[in-house]
Amino acid sequence: MTTRKLLGTVALVTAAALTACGAPATETANKAADAKLRMTVWTSNEAQLKLLNSIADAYKAEHPKVASITFESLPFADYNTTLTTQIAGGNAPDLAWMGDISKDLIAADALVGLTEPLKATEGWKYDDLVDSAAKEFSKDGTLYAYPFSNSPFALYVNTDLLAKAGQKIDPAKLTWDQVAAAGAAVNAKTGKAGFVVRDFDYKSWNTLATVWTGWGAQAWSADGKTCTFASPEMQQAFTFLHDAAFKTKAMPGPGVTADFFAGDAAFTVAQVSRSALLTGSFKFGLYPLPAGPKGKYSVIGQAGVGVLASSKQRDQAVDFLSYLSNPENAAKLAQFFPPPRKSLLTGAQLAANNKVLNAAQLQAAVVDQLPNAVTLPNHTSPAEIAQKGKTALDALWTASADIPAVLNSVCTAIQPVLAK
Amino acid sequence: MSYWTIRRRDVLTGYLFILPQLAGVAVFVLLPVGMAIWYSLNDWNVFTGKQTFVGAENYAALADDPQLPKVLGATALFSGGVVVLNIALGLLLAVLLNRKFRGVTFFRTVFFSPVVVSVVAWTLVWGFLLQDNGGINGLLGGIGIDGPNWLQHGDTAMISVVFTQVVRSVGVNMVLFLAALQGVPGELYEAARIDGASSRSVFGRITLPLISPTILLTVIVTVVGALQSFAQIAVLTAGGPELSTTVLVYYVFQQAFKFNDIGYGSTLALMLLSFVMVLTLLQWQLRRKWVFYEE
Numbered sequence: 120m121t122t123r124k125l126l127g128t129v130a131l132v133t134a135a136a137l138t139a140c141g142a143p144a145t146e147t148a149n150k151a152a153d154a155k156l157r158m159t160v161w162t163s164n165e166a167q168l169k170l171l172n173s174i175a176d177a178y179k180a181e182h183p184k185v186a187s188i189t190f191e192s193l194p195f196a197d198y199n200t201t202l203t204t205q206i207a208g209g210n211a212p213d214l215a216w217m218g219d220i221s222k223d224l225i226a227a228d229a230l231v232g233l234t235e236p237l238k239a240t241e242g243w244k245y246d247d248l249v250d251s252a253a254k255e256f257s258k259d260g261t262l263y264a265y266p267f268s269n270s271p272f273a274l275y276v277n278t279d280l281l282a283k284a285g286q287k288i289d290p291a292k293l294t295w296d297q298v299a300a301a302g303a304a305v306n307a308k309t310g311k312a313g314f315v316v317r318d319f320d321y322k323s324w325n326t327l328a329t330v331w332t333g334w335g336a337q338a339w340s341a342d343g344k345t346c347t348f349a350s351p352e353m354q355q356a357f358t359f360l361h362d363a364a365f366k367t368k369a370m371p372g373p374g375v376t377a378d379f380f381a382g383d384a385a386f387t388v389a390q391v392s393r394s395a396l397l398t399g400s401f402k403f404g405l406y407p408l409p410a411g412p413k414g415k416y417s418v419i420g421q422a423g424v425g426v427l428a429s430s431k432q433r434d435q436a437v438d439f440l441s442y443l444s445n446p447e448n449a450a451k452l453a454q455f456f457p458p459p460r461k462s463l464l465t466g467a468q469l470a471a472n473n474k475v476l477n478a479a480q481l482q483a484a485v486v487d488q489l490p491n492a493v494t495l496p497n498h499t500s501p502a503e504i505a506q507k508g509k510t511a512l513d514a515l516w517t518a519s520a521d522i523p524a525v526l527n528s529v530c531t532a533i534q535p536v537l538a539k
Numbered sequence: 540m541s542y543w544t545i546r547r548r549d550v551l552t553g554y555l556f557i558l559p560q561l562a563g564v565a566v567f568v569l570l571p572v573g574m575a576i577w578y579s580l581n582d583w584n585v586f587t588g589k590q591t592f593v594g595a596e597n598y599a600a601l602a603d604d605p606q607l608p609k610v611l612g613a614t615a616l617f618s619g620g621v622v623v624l625n626i627a628l629g630l631l632l633a634v635l636l637n638r639k640f641r642g643v644t645f646f647r648t649v650f651f652s653p654v655v656v657s658v659v660a661w662t663l664v665w666g667f668l669l670q671d672n673g674g675i676n677g678l679l680g681g682i683g684i685d686g687p688n689w690l691q692h693g694d695t696a697m698i699s700v701v702f703t704q705v706v707r708s709v710g711v712n713m714v715l716f717l718a719a720l721q722g723v724p725g726e727l728y729e730a731a732r733i734d735g736a737s738s739r740s741v742f743g744r745i746t747l748p749l750i751s752p753t754i755l756l757t758v759i760v761t762v763v764g765a766l767q768s769f770a771q772i773a774v775l776t777a778g779g780p781e782l783s784t785t786v787l788v789y790y791v792f793q794q795a796f797k798f799n800d801i802g803y804g805s806t807l808a809l810m811l812l813s814f815v816m817v818l819t820l821l822q823w824q825l826r827r828k829w830v831f832y833e834e
Contacts, residue, residue: 200796207585207801223799227586321691322777373691374671429588503798510606513780516691 153186154435158214158424159202161195164395167455168192171443174451178442185435199502211429213436218422219325219501221256221264226499230263231426231433233440237262240441244462247446252459255494256423264423265444268456270390271419271488272329274298275397276404280385284308293409295333295359298386302369305385312377313369314386317393321373324512325496325505329388329418331356333411338496339537346530346537348508349523355412357515357522365518373516390420391485392456394475405480407488417488420495422456457485464489500536507532572812578805585799597806609782610790613697617786618765620701625761626754628705629712634742636713637720647717651710658707662774665703666690669775693783696776700784704771708764712757719753720746748831755830759822766815787811 162168168190175188191212193201199220205211206229217224224230238245248262249269256264274293281288285308286301302313319326328338334356337347347353363370371377371384379387380396388408397403408417424443426436442448449458454472458464466482473481498504511532515525579597581590601607636647653661668674669689676686689699723746731741747754769788772778778785778793785793788811795804 203585203799204796207583207588207799209588224586227584229586322779372671372688374669374673374688376670376672500798506793506797510779510781516780 154184154432155186156188156214156432156436156439157191157212158188158216159191159193159198159205159212160216161193161198163192163194164455166395170451170455174443174448175439178439182435182438185439188439206427206429209429211427213430213432214424214426214440216267216422216424217264218420219495219497221423221425222497222499222501224425225256225258225263229428231428231430231437232261232263233265233425233437234260234262236437237265237441237444240445243441243445244460247460247462249459249461249464249489251490251492252421255421255497256425264425265440266421266423266459267444267449267452268392268422269419269459269489270392270421270457271417271485271492272388272408273391273484273488274406274408275379275387275389275393276406277379277382277385277401278404279401280305280309280311280382284385286385290404290406293406295330295409295411298409299359299363299367299369302363302385303367306368311382312371312375312384313363313367314388315371315377315379315384317379317387317389320376321513321516322509323505324508326388327356327360328493328495329408330360330411332416332418332493333408333413334359335411335413339498339533343498344537346534348529348533349526352413353526354523357526361515361520361522364516391476391481394473395455397475405476405484407484417492418495419489419492457489498537500539503536504533507536572809575805575808575812578801579803579809581802583801585801593802597802600803601806601810606782606785606790610785610787613783613785614766614787616697617701617704617768617784618762620697621704621765621768622758622761624701624705625709625712625765626757629709629757630716630754632709632713633716633720637717647713650713653707654710656707658770659774661707662703662771665699666775669699690776691780693780696780696784700771700775703775704765704768707771708761712761715753715757716750719750723749751830752832755822755826759819762818762822763815766811766818787814 160168160171171190175190179185179188198216198218202212202215202217202220221230234245237243252266252269253262256262256266276288276290281301284301284305286304288297288301298314304313305311306313316326316329325338331337331353334352336350336352336356339346339348360370364372377383379389380393380398382401391405394405407415410416424440426433426440430436443452446460446462449460450463450468451472452458453463453469457469463469464486466478466480466486469481469485470476470478476484508529511529512525514520514528515522580592580594582593582596583590632650636643636650670676671688671691673689675689679686687695689695727745727749728741731745736744766786767788768786769792772784772786772789773792776784778789787807791804791807791811793804794800794807798804
């Protein structure tokens with residue numbers, strides 16, 4: 120091979136390699152005025168995606184300028200990280216579902232204010248929104264995300280397992296102590312688990328708010344500045360949980376998996392929206408959370424959908440959101456997600472599209488719970504608080520743990536983040 | 540005389556040959572390292588995209604981070620454990636499987652096969668096996684031993700992550716050692732036998748010196764690999780319980796991508812890079828003392 124040929128070959132290989140690296144970047148976006156909207160969601164449930172797509176199709180039919188609306192399913196466990204990485208990488212979606220990341224996004228002015236556009240949308244009926252539902256996603260009187268899901272935590276009961284263990288409960292007067300006693304009996308007689316706080320798994324400690332609220336405890340003060348994790352109420356609540364895990368065995372211990380919906384546990388605390396996981400393989404009951412020493416209480420987990428301020432198609436995205444959340448579509452979404460609209464919040468309305476739960480169950484477990492419900496602990500920097508709290512709380516999950524000392528160490532770990 | 544002398548042409552040809560590789564290194568290694576240095580000097584609000592220059596603030600934060608000493612301790616324990624076990628076990632397996640016996644190929648395949656399994660799949664399966672009511676404790680229970688709750692206590696969690704990492708990757712070192720052992724000239728063993736050398740002194744005075752270049756290579760590769768082990772920690776323990784298995788690379792991920800502190804995360808990443816470089820350079824320098832190269 121001559122030197123010239125050789126040089127030519129090398130140059131060609133280099134050019135080919137560089138072109139291969141650069142090709143995607145050089146492709147220019149479609150120049151047409153067609154809007155392509157993308158919304159990140161954490162559901163991959165086919166029925167839910169089908170409903171979202173059907174609403175999007177109807178919207179596109181009315182708005183020919185909108186070329187496509189894509190729902191991008193991201194795994195729930197990494198949802199916040201993936202969304203943040205997309206934002207940081209300049210590839211933010213136009214719309215996004217959001218849970219505990221909302222406070223950070225609102226604080227950073229990364230969301231578009233929705234109050235004005237929604238009020239201006241004909242037939243949207245802004246006054247129909249439940250105030251308590253809008254509160255979590257509002258700042259200074261402006262709503263930044265439509266709270267499409269307001270799902271109270273409820274107690275699911277596997278009545279088959281209770282019967283097997285000869286246990287009976289009275290749902291009207293149910294207390295946590297009774298749940299623990301029945302759970303321990305089920306565990307002793309059948310080997311199945313007693314009660315499981317779903318998704319806790321000895322990691323996501325914020326889900327334990329579904330228990331400690333019954334003891335009157337809170338993770339931090341109302342203004343979010345002061346840790347209250349070591350309060351006497353919290354100590355009592357964690358003593359109850361610790362006893363359940365290590366003494367009475369009413370709750371499966373660390374490292375033991377038990378899925379209520381697979382029939383492995385007598386009770387579980389989970390959101391009403393999880394009822395879609397019931398397969399009919401056992402008889403079940405669904406009741407409001409049991410009473411704690413401080414009486415009855417209710418806790419909800421919320422999710423909102425907002426428009427990212429960085430979207431290049433903001434107005435179109437806001438317009439689609441107002442369509443997605445209008446009274447008609449809110450009623451359709453209500454079959455999966457308890458809506459934030461007063462007009463839709465009756466047991467009968469919610470039951471209309473619900474195949475698993477009846478009107479009475481939905482009235483008791485959802486509608487009656489919403490007005491006084493507290494949300495799961497929510498704060499800016501949620502991941503850092505969750506991680507630092509978990510690292511400190513790990514020490515609690517041994518049989519000989521010093522509960523007050525561990526709870527104090529949780530405050531030592533998270534107070535600097537709260538005070539930021 | 541033309542400008543393009545043969546020498547100049549050769550030089551140009553040489554550069555053109557390494558250009559594709561150089562371009563790759565520049566784009567995928569040097570540029571990201573440069574960006575990490577820049578990020579480490581900034582505070583970056585990922586939600587707004589706003590970067591504020593903070594100078595050495597992130598570097599000063601290293602000294603004030605109460606978690607960092609524990610993280611470095613866990614990193615040393617994990618990497619040390621993985622390197623020692625991996626090299627020792629790899630060498631032992633290679634020596635055992637360097638003989639001719641029925642089924643030797645089968646055993647070589649068995650010990651190498653975890654290497655080709657996806658690390659996440661491998662770790663997920665071990666995650667189930669190591670649960671309190673999982674397969675390992677089931678087996679131990681069968682012989683009357685009450686197994687510990689492997690992933691929930693600091694010491695057993697560290698043992699678990701080291702063990703799963705070593706079993707998964709020991710096959711690579713085993714194969715490298717096998718190749719090295721088979722490269723040792725037979726006549727040296729023959730001469731040693733004639734001189735009446737014991738097996739131990741044959742191994743210590745002939746085998747080990749002659750495979751020392753491979754030992755150097757495997758130590759460097761294993762140290763670097765251990766310091767970069769991320770997936771098994773993320774899947775198996777997520778750094779817990781407490782900080783017992785939070786190694787530096789996982790801590791970098793937490794700070795940068797979970798807590799959105801890209802500046803501090805980049806600073807930690809540069810610290811990790813400097814550790815890898817110093818350790819590798821140190822081994823490279825020390826090789827003169829113990830690595831034997833055949834002339």
